[in-house]
Amino acid sequence: xxxSAARPRRTDHARPENQPPTDRxxxxxxxxxxxxxxxxxxxxxxxxxxxxxxxxxxxxxxxxEVLKSHRGTFELACISCHQQLDLxxxxxxxxxxKLAVVTDDSSLQTQQWLQGPNPSSILRAAGTDAxxxxxxxxxxxxxxxxxxxxxGLQSSLAAVENGKRLAxxxxxxxxxxxxxxxxxxxxxxxxxxxVDSEHCAIFQAxxxxxxxxxxxxxxxxxxxxxxxxxxxxxxxLEKATxxxxxxxxxxxxxxxxxxxxxxxxxxxxxxxxxxxxFGLPAERIQVVIHPQSIIHSMVxxxxxxxxxxxxxxxxxxxxxxxxxxxxxxxxxxxxxxWNASQSLSWYPVDPDRYPALELGFExxxxxxxxxxxxxxxxxxxxxxxxxxxxxxxxxxxxxxTVLQHHDFASSPSLEELLKQDRWARDEVMRWNKSLC
Ligand code: NAD
Ligand code: MG
Numbered sequence: 115x116x117x118s119a120a121r122p123r124r125t126d127h128a129r130p131e132n133q134p135p136t137d138r139x140x141x142x143x144x145x146x147x148x149x150x151x152x153x154x155x156x157x158x159x160x161x162x163x164x165x166x167x168x169x170x171x172x173x174x175x176x177x178x179e180v181l182k183s184h185r186g187t188f189e190l191a192c193i194s195c196h197q198q199l200d201l202x203x204x205x206x207x208x209x210x211x212k213l214a215v216v217t218d219d220s221s222l223q224t225q226q227w228l229q230g231p232n233p234s235s236i237l238r239a240a241g242t243d244a245x246x247x248x249x250x251x252x253x254x255x256x257x258x259x260x261x262x263x264x265x266g267l268q269s270s271l272a273a274v275e276n277g278k279r280l281a282x283x284x285x286x287x288x289x290x291x292x293x294x295x296x297x298x299x300x301x302x303x304x305x306x307x308x309v310d311s312e313h314c315a316i317f318q319a320x321x322x323x324x325x326x327x328x329x330x331x332x333x334x335x336x337x338x339x340x341x342x343x344x345x346x347x348x349x350x351l352e353k354a355t356x357x358x359x360x361x362x363x364x365x366x367x368x369x370x371x372x373x374x375x376x377x378x379x380x381x382x383x384x385x386x387x388x389x390x391x392f393g394l395p396a397e398r399i400q401v402v403i404h405p406q407s408i409i410h411s412m413v414x415x416x417x418x419x420x421x422x423x424x425x426x427x428x429x430x431x432x433x434x435x436x437x438x439x440x441x442x443x444x445x446x447x448x449x450x451x452w453n454a455s456q457s458l459s460w461y462p463v464d465p466d467r468y469p470a471l472e473l474g475f476e477x478x479x480x481x482x483x484x485x486x487x488x489x490x491x492x493x494x495x496x497x498x499x500x501x502x503x504x505x506x507x508x509x510x511x512x513x514x515t516v517l518q519h520h521d522f523a524s525s526p527s528l529e530e531l532l533k534q535d536r537w538a539r540d541e542v543m544r545w546n547k548s549l550c
Contacts, residue, residue, distance in 0.1 A: 161189040162255040164437065165248065166211075167269050169193035170201045172368045173260035173283045173309065173429055178209055180434045183446045188437060191254045194245050196265075199223050206234045212253065213237040215245045217265075245269060250276045256437060258309070259284040262370050263493050264486075264535055267291060271528075274304035281436035283309040283429075285387045286493075289477070289485040291531055292390030306391070307436040312336045312384055313391055314432035315410035315423035320392070322413075322421050334394060335412040335420075336384055337404035337460065339364050341375040343506075344403065348467050352507040356499070359506055364407035364427045373496045377509050378463070382474025383492075386485055389478040396478035401471060404460040408450075425450060470510040473517060482524040484517060486531040490538035491516040498546055516541045 164181060168174040174193070181188050194215040195202045206214050216224045219241035228240055239248070249257050250272050257273035258281045259266050266284035271291070273280045275298050282288070287295055299306050308314050316334050323330055342361045343354055359376040360369060367375070374380035381401050388399055407427040414420045425431050428447035435442075463471055470492075477484040495509040504512070516538050523530055 159187070161187060162437075163191035163253055164188045164256045164258060165192035165194075165254045166190070166258045166260060167194045167245065167249070167266065168196075168260035168262065168284075169205055170195040170198040171260055171262060172366065172371075173433065174258070176429045177258045177260060177281075177433050178205065180430050180437065180446050182209070184434075184437070184443060187443070188256075192245075192248050194261075196261075197221070197223070199227055203227070206236055210234055211236060213239065213248055215239045215241075215248060217242050217245055242268065246272045249273055249278065254278060256281055258433065258436075259287065260309075262286075262368055264290050264489060270295060271298060274299040274306065275302055277302040277304045279305040279307060279436075281307050281309050281433065283433075285310055285383050286489050288390045289383050289386045289489045290535065291528065292386065292485065293481070293525075294528060294531075296390060307439055308387075308391055309429070309432050309436045310384060310387060311427075311429060311432045312411040313387060314435055316388065316392060316413055318423045318435070319411070319413040319421040323415070330416050331392075331394065331398070332414045332416050332418075333398040333400055334388060334392060335414060336381060336388060336399065336401045337407070337409050337411050338378060338381045338401055338463065339375065339407045340403040340405055341378065341380075342372075343376050344405065344467075348464070351467070352505045354506040356502060359499070363405070365429075369500060370493070370496055373499060373506075373509075374492070376506060377470045378468035379470040379473070379492050379496075379509065379513070381468075382470050382472075382477070383489065385471075385474035386478050386488075396475045399475075399478065401463050402460045403463055404458070406456070406458055408456070408458055409460075470513065473510065473513055476517070480522070483520060483522055483526050483531065483534045486526070486534045487520045487538045488513055488517050490535040491542050494539040494542035498542065503546060504549075512542055512545055515545070 166174050166177045169178060181190055190209055190211040192213040192215065193205060193211045194217055196218045214236055216227060218224055224240050228238055232238065246269060248254065249269060256279040259270045260283045261269065264286050267287045267290055270280060270284055270287035274295060308317055342359060342363055343351060359373050362372050362375060371380055385399050389396060408424050409422045412420050412422040426448045430447035434446050465472060473488055477488050491513040495504065495512045498504045499506055499509060520534060520538065
């Protein structure tokens with residue numbers, strides 16, 4: 115496969131510093147749903163061609179299950195992974211994508227895979243450029259962005275640049291480059307549909323707003339499970355081990371987001387994500403702890419009505435909705451059991467237990483380079499924690515310090531954002547070395 119990458123173009127920023135989009139809601143800009151083509155009076159629904167980026171991950175595996183239960187509606191155009199070749203090979207055989215791409219083209223394992231037996235007779239390619247080229251072309255309609263971290267940004271940008279529907283799980287794309295991603299989507303009429311369960315819930319609840327005005331929404335309320343350590347005494351948090359942080363009470367997710375959930379950095383990133391997706395300032399975003407993870411988030415309207423979306427915690431539902439919107443298709447995920455007793459509760463966030471959360475509000479308020487810096491510092495710090503080099507409680511402290519000391523720019527280009535990303539990672543490594 116040729117490797118001439120459709121590199122994301124730099125997009126001019128029409129909006130002034132950190133202004134949310136002028137559209138009432140930034141999501142689902144333009145585009146169409148599972149469109150039917152009328153031929154001789156009959157409506158023929160051509161399957162929509164889906165690329166699942168990060169198919170070996172938690173979201174990727176759920177997305178494959180959703181597609182399996184929607185045969186005829188969708189076809190699997192492409193899957194990608196970075197490593198984990200054993201699982202990827204099995205996915206190629208079971209799900210038979212048209213194209214399979216391993217983005218890590220430097221490893222011997224990848225080269226062996228490219229040259230080895232091809233029992234499913236599918237097209238194979240290696241490298242990020244090959245993936246970008248594939249999702250930019252006519253053989254893909256919908257891109258499920260399920261790569262973890264800023265590594266997912268280039269493909270998210272390529273998807274919107276080429277007018278695809280972006281089913282966005284990779285929240286880091288918005289945290290790092292929200293302004294750029296939305297401006298690019300607007301230009302190309304691409305749709306961005308959130309997969310993150312909270313944002314999917316808000317996206318659904320906002321559809322009650324039939325005559326949106328700038329003030330019809332009072333605020334949005336993001337729910338947070340509180341993570342695996344929510345009942346620990348605050349003074350014990352610094353003793354949390356990797357296993358403690360990775361044992362999530364309600365969700366089964368990848369390692370990075372599970373650690374983010376323990377520190378509540380995940381919710382901090384989601385505050386920024388919501389700010390960009392729904393065009394609301396930080397002051398109109400609130401976070402509450404909801405331990406059962408049944409209410410996925412809420413919209414409080416001006417008149418005091420609160421509209422929530424409820425379902426058992428299973429990412430297959432938001433993935434399915436992002437694929438089928440505005441249609442609703444039969445459930446792939448488990449449904450609510452209304453014959454079983456269930457109590458729902460919520461309570462405010464204790465900032466001493468979760469100091470990371472405030473960083474998300476700060477980033478949503480300041481914008482510019484802050485998202486890139488916070489995200490990179492967090493990715494690097496989580497990696498150090500997972501290597502047992504720092505304590506869980508160090509993550510928020512490191513991120514705060516790096517954020518405070520960075521060279522702020524209000525309207526950065528993609529190149530500037532990536533430069534700040536590298537700088538923040540280097541700072542975290544320097545900080546770690548100074549401790550050794
Ligand atoms: P994961 O770690 O389980 O999977 C990550 C996937 O990304 C894997 O397929 C991996 O091969 C691929 N990948 C890793 N590094 C890469 C790189 N450098 N280049 C290309 N591909 C790479 O992660 P996950 O839990 O599925 O999360 C994926 C994304 O979805 C994250 O942004 C996360 O915040 C978001 N998200 C996840 C959940 C969840 O329930 N897991 C919920 C909401 C949002
Ligand atoms: Mg979420």
